[in-house]
Amino acid sequence: MTTSEYNLCIDQHADKIYRFILKSTNDEELSKDIMQDTFEKLWVKVNLVDFEKAKSYLFTTAYHSMIDMFRKEKRKREYENNNFGTESHHDQYVDLNEQLHAAIKLLPEIQRTVILLRDYEGYSYSEITEITNLSESQVKVYIYRGRVFLKKYIGSIEAVI
Amino acid sequence: MITRENYEIFLIDYIDGKLDTVKAAELLVFLSENPDIEDDFNNLERINITPAEPGCFNTSFLKKDLNDVKEITSKNYEEFIIAKFENDLNPDDIKRIDEFISNNPKYEQDVISFKKVFLSPDSTIQYKDKHKLKKSIPVFRVYSKYIYLAASVAAAVLLLFTVLKPFEHQSAPIQATIFSDTEPDSENKQEKVQTKITIPDNPDHFTEIQSIKKDIPKVPTLQEKDITLTRQIISEREEIPQFLAIKTELIPVNSADNNEIISMLTQPKTIGQKPIIENRNNPLSKINTFLNDKNILTIEKVDFWSAINLGLKGFNNLTEAGVELKKETDNNGMVTAYALESENFSVRSTSKSKF
Known part of the structure; x- marks a missing residue:
């Protein structure tokens, strides 16, 4: 990949990667750190990564950087303790997409990741398998569980409204 | 020694068959002295788990495919x-x-x-610091090796011209003969002088001067005079403005009979050079006028030193190498060595090797 193609990757994928990370972490600063880390890693391997495969490389790197950051900073547990258990959501979101994005925060990390990759970027099961190092069966199971949770969440909101 | 605190280790090794005969005998004695442990040992010895045969456990029923659900x-x-x-x-x-x-x-x-429950991307979320991620495209990234190759070739050529060419002409002793074909003009004390300068190492290379007026009080007609040439860099002469001295090199000539200093500027491979007409806008013309005023013979010169320094300046601008060309002179102004120097290397060529 040339420097021009690298810069083109930023134009084409930076928003998507950032969206994926931000929705996964719900932490703006952490997301920016991961963005820097992800694209620095791509730049280091700019001569080895084909432009056509850059998007997959970026999502894979971002995902693993995110996991590493979670582990290093233990933010995942803190975040779950501080937010997931206490958030009151039933009367905050009216728009369905907003409701879903609120609900996605409540999903376990891995379910959230696979659903975001599936819905945001339309990745196939096999592509999600490559990014997350999960088996295809695991990906299907996590997507299924995530969908069921979201469906129940939406149903509960609709019942309240 | 086997005790109640460590007997388990010996028991396990005994069961695994790893205990030597001495220790095994010691263990059996220990067990006979501790009947409660012996009972545990007998129960443990009866437990023998063997691995299942491969394939005897069917895992296929655990796999699930919706297409197979009836x-x-x-x-x-x-x-x-x-x-x-x-x-x-x-x-x-x-x-x-x-x-x-x-x-x-x-x-x-x-x-x-x-x-x-299928999400759609939230397009309002955008990464605003894309410019910080981008890398500038280096102009010479792709072609840098070619530039350095060209610069290397240029440097090599410069080196050849600088170190070798000047010594070809200057390192050898110069002999000059001045011929005079006219009577001295008693009124204006001028005569036409023909001068031919040859280099012993290269007889084909000479400089000949014709029809140059010279103010000499007493010069025998058609008398061949031996003169000795010494070199002096014009920039080293205080009376010559530095900006004019850049492009010329002065060779003082000592006349044998009256010890008058005759100075001239050399121009290799130039035959029958006409005297330069003064042009106030031409610095070289100014210096010729200045030299003529002091009864100095002048010849326009192709200055390798300036040309090479100009080339080096361009080379340094390209590569930022900081290469300098220096020359050393002896007490008589003769160049004794040239050196091409930078922070990382130094190439020096001396004239002594020629003799």
Whole structure:
């Protein structure tokens, strides 16, 4: 990949990667750190990564950087303790997409990741398998569980409204 | 020594057959002295687990594929609905789940709900610091090796011209003969002088001067005079302005009979050079005028030193190498050595090797 193609990757994928990370972490600063880390890693391997495969490389790197950051900073547990258990959501979101994005925060990390990759970027099961190092069966199971949770969440909101 | 605190280690090794005969005998003595442990040992010895034969445990029933599910029920219909929206069902299974829903209208709401739980990207979220991630495209990134190659060639050529060429002409002793074919003019004390300068190492290379007026009080007609040439860099002469001295090199000539200093500027491979007409806008013309005023013979010169320094300046601008060309002179002004120097290397060529 040339420097021009690298810069083109930023134009084409930076928003998507950032969206994926931000929705996964719900932490703006952490997301920016991961963005820097992800694209620095791509730049280091700019001569080895084909432009056509850059998007997959970026999502894979971002995902693993995110996991590493979670582990290093233990933010995942803190975040779950501080937010997931206490958030009151039933009367905050009216728009369905907003409701879903609120609900996605409540999903376990891995379910959230696979659903975001599936819905945001339309990745196939096999592509999600490559990014997350999960088996295809695991990906299907996590997507299924995530969908069921979201469906129940939406149903509960609709019942309240 | 086997004690109640460490006997387990010896027991396990005994069961595994790893205990030597001495220790085994010691263990048996220990067990006979401790009947409660002996009972445990006897029970432990009877437990012998053997690995199952490969393939005896059928795992296939654990695997699950919706296509293999024979019947859609109230317990698995959600999987089919989700799989349908995920485009993960074959046409037959799509038909099956549709029939199941139509036969069970109470599940229609679930279909509607599942249809809603597919996210769409939040386009309002954008990464605003893209410019910080971008890398500048280096101008010479692709072509840098060619530039350095060209610069290297240029440097090599400069080196050859600088170190070798000047010594070819200057390192050898110069002999000059001045011929005079006219009577001295008693009034203006001028005569036409023909001068021929040859280099012993290269007889074909000479400089000849014709029809140059010279103010000499007493010069025998057609008398061949031996003169000795010494070199002096014009820039080293205080009376010559530095800006004029850049492009010329002055060779003082000592006349044999009256010891008058005759100075001239050399121009290799120039024959019959005409005297330069003064042009106030031409610095070289100014210096010729200045030299003529002091009874100095002048010849226009091709200055390797300036040309090479100009080339080096361009080379340094390209490569930022900081290469300098220096020359050393002896007390008589003769160049004794040239050196091409930078921070990383130094190439020096001396004239002594020529003699």
